[in-house]
Amino acid sequence: MTHARFQTFDDPGHRTGAARIAALRAAMLQKGFSGFVVPRADEHQSEYVPPHAERLAWLTGFTGSAGTAVILADRAALVVDGRYTLQAAEQIDTAVIAAVPLAETSVEGWIEANLPAGGVLAYDPWLHTPDGVARLERAAAAAGGRLEPVGLNLVDHVWIDRPSAPRAPVVPHPEALAGEAAARKLDRVREALAKAKVDALVVSDPHNLAWAFNLRGGDVGHTPLPLGYAVIRRDGSATLFLDAAKVTPEAAAAIQGLAERADPEALPAALDALGASRARVRVDAATGAVALRRRIEEAGGSVDVGPDPITGMKAVKNAAEIAGARAAHRRDGAAVTRFLAWLAREAPQGGVTEIAAVERLEGFRAEGGDLRDVSFPTISGSGPNGAIVHYRVTRATDRAVRPGELFLIDSGAQYVDGTTDITRTVAVGEPSAEMRDRFTRVLKGHIAIATAVFPRGTTGAQIDAFARRPLWEAGLDFDHGTGHGIGSFLSVHEGPQRIAKTGTTALQPGMLLSNEPGYYREKAYGIRIENLILVEERAISGGERPMLGFETLTLAPLDRALIAPDLLMPAETAWIDSYHARVRDALSPLLDPQTRDWLDAATRPLADPAP
Numbered sequence: 001m002t003h004a005r006f007q008t009f010d011d012p013g014h015r016t017g018a019a020r021i022a023a024l025r026a027a028m029l030q031k032g033f034s035g036f037v038v039p040r041a042d043e044h045q046s047e048y049v050p051p052h053a054e055r056l057a058w059l060t061g062f063t064g065s066a067g068t069a070v071i072l073a074d075r076a077a078l079v080v081d082g083r084y085t086l087q088a089a090e091q092i093d094t095a096v097i098a099a100v101p102l103a104e105t106s107v108e109g110w111i112e113a114n115l116p117a118g119g120v121l122a123y124d125p126w127l128h129t130p131d132g133v134a135r136l137e138r139a140a141a142a143a144g145g146r147l148e149p150v151g152l153n154l155v156d157h158v159w160i161d162r163p164s165a166p167r168a169p170v171v172p173h174p175e176a177l178a179g180e181a182a183a184r185k186l187d188r189v190r191e192a193l194a195k196a197k198v199d200a201l202v203v204s205d206p207h208n209l210a211w212a213f214n215l216r217g218g219d220v221g222h223t224p225l226p227l228g229y230a231v232i233r234r235d236g237s238a239t240l241f242l243d244a245a246k247v248t249p250e251a252a253a254a255i256q257g258l259a260e261r262a263d264p265e266a267l268p269a270a271l272d273a274l275g276a277s278r279a280r281v282r283v284d285a286a287t288g289a290v291a292l293r294r295r296i297e298e299a300g301g302s303v304d305v306g307p308d309p310i311t312g313m314k315a316v317k318n319a320a321e322i323a324g325a326r327a328a329h330r331r332d333g334a335a336v337t338r339f340l341a342w343l344a345r346e347a348p349q350g351g352v353t354e355i356a357a358v359e360r361l362e363g364f365r366a367e368g369g370d371l372r373d374v375s376f377p378t379i380s381g382s383g384p385n386g387a388i389v390h391y392r393v394t395r396a397t398d399r400a401v402r403p404g405e406l407f408l409i410d411s412g413a414q415y416v417d418g419t420t421d422i423t424r425t426v427a428v429g430e431p432s433a434e435m436r437d438r439f440t441r442v443l444k445g446h447i448a449i450a451t452a453v454f455p456r457g458t459t460g461a462q463i464d465a466f467a468r469r470p471l472w473e474a475g476l477d478f479d480h481g482t483g484h485g486i487g488s489f490l491s492v493h494e495g496p497q498r499i500a501k502t503g504t505t506a507l508q509p510g511m512l513l514s515n516e517p518g519y520y521r522e523k524a525y526g527i528r529i530e531n532l533i534l535v536e537e538r539a540i541s542g543g544e545r546p547m548l549g550f551e552t553l554t555l556a557p558l559d560r561a562l563i564a565p566d567l568l569m570p571a572e573t574a575w576i577d578s579y580h581a582r583v584r585d586a587l588s589p590l591l592d593p594q595t596r597d598w599l600d601a602a603t604r605p606l607a608d609p610a611p
Helices: 017-031 055-060 085-091 107-114 130-142 154-158 182-196 206-212 249-255 264-276 290-298 309-315 319-349 354-368 383-387 433-450 460-472 570-590 593-602
Strands: 035-039 068-072 076-080 098-101 120-123 146-149 200-203 229-233 238-241 260-262 280-284 302-306 371-374 379-382 405-411 413-415 422-428 483-485 494-499 512-515 518-521 525-528 531-538 547-552
Touching: 017 035, 017 055, 017 068, 017 154, 035 055, 035 154, 055 068, 055 154, 068 107, 076 085, 076 107, 085 098, 107 130, 120 130, 130 146, 130 290, 182 200, 182 206, 182 229, 182 309, 200 206, 200 309, 206 229, 206 309, 229 264, 238 264, 260 264, 264 290, 280 290, 290 302, 309 494, 319 354, 319 405, 319 413, 319 422, 319 531, 319 570, 319 593, 354 371, 354 379, 354 405, 379 383, 383 405, 383 518, 383 525, 405 525, 422 525, 433 460, 433 512, 433 518, 433 525, 433 531, 433 547, 433 570, 460 494, 494 512, 570 593
Parallel strands: 035 120, 076 098, 120 146, 200 280, 238 260, 280 302
Antiparallel strands: 035 068, 068 076, 200 229, 229 238, 371 413, 379 405, 405 422, 483 494, 483 512, 512 531, 518 525, 531 547
């Protein structure tokens, strides 16, 4: 039996909130606070956080990657977006804390409606950005109260067995894979600082630190990050704030000449020095804690809150990163195809469970070579569990993949040359007419994105509706974005690029994104089809403007049994047949004869009858 190396299935501990929230309320009372804000965040505003920063999960039992709790003396709320509405209600003790959908009430709206007049709402200034704090201040004031920072996070005050901060080894990322020397990257950063007329940049996003200095680490699960900060100065100097215990000799040699290294505890003094020199300092609006801004300003400096220029640079992949992504996706596609062939053989017999599927897929990836980790915990949802957008199977929730149901598996891998993310939805046995209709509508939206051609300057928000129109025509929709950015052996969720209603960044050649529309019928099934796509230039004969389009990188077959050909336009049918032919040609040399035979049948043209 294959066992997962990179993920576990332990029950995270549902409904743990009553005693812990009571302890937090006692700490609030002792310090004279009426409430405390607990975001799902660390000091870097990371999506995936280390165990010692999982304050929201420890306090409430909710393990999603986004959400904010507000604990008052007599009531409490956990505000989550549409991805986590079902999950939150299942994990938290709703008798103690209410699950509030973000679509109905924002965190600030709930505070304004519930904070008592004269109340003092406390928060940790290391876990909120300046804009976030400004919104909380307005909400507290509207309620007739006020906001106040704390020196020690109140959750940490009552979390007796809180884990220590991670100290995973920091290693250099080879220039052959990075595609650009760190020294050149830092020169580009300094050029951006000069253009913005700022003296220094505080790098608060560990992804940006890793990219700019060509370093990788392991402080965060499934993302090869070293947690730390950097200060990059326009005068040519730089300081990396990394724990000496985790900097390997190879990394130290790579850093030498680029930056000085200092312990993280030295960061406040460095911020004081910037302030004392009257420097104008850029702090990232997205990841820079309000504590950074206040420290610099209190020491006499000025802070320019805005985008970290590294974020945009990192988003546009160079030739080496693109070549690595293509190689990683070919390797990954072979593993996923081996898994799908295995699933087709085993699932109808009733012997496959959600956990068994996760373990087997990870095993196939490991056998393919060069696997460093999975890129996130695999979403393996059979039947009704597939309708939970970010479902995570545990030994308590594990269920069989049963005939007559749909099975959704969303997974990804970290290879040293690229990061992958793929979702496939499979029918076990004969799907219903409704399942085929919904799957085909999702597929039509997926194809609309894959084949989109658009002028330079177009944002993800402008094309998000392409994926939704086939669903809208049937009165349906999905409550998540259509696509997120992807890192290069970094985070599986990378900004600023995204295909979503909130995607305001213009898409540029070299950006990697996901294409993943879906449909979810609560307590019945879920459907999602996800490939990764690369923005590329697209020449249009006779066109008047520079145009862009997408190259699909992901290589794995779609389930033909779920496709309703009568709902497809001829061009859509042609796209599916062409994609399947490409999958077959690219992957067949990497597969064993049994899987190759299965792939031949799985990728035959839609017009061909079953063999």
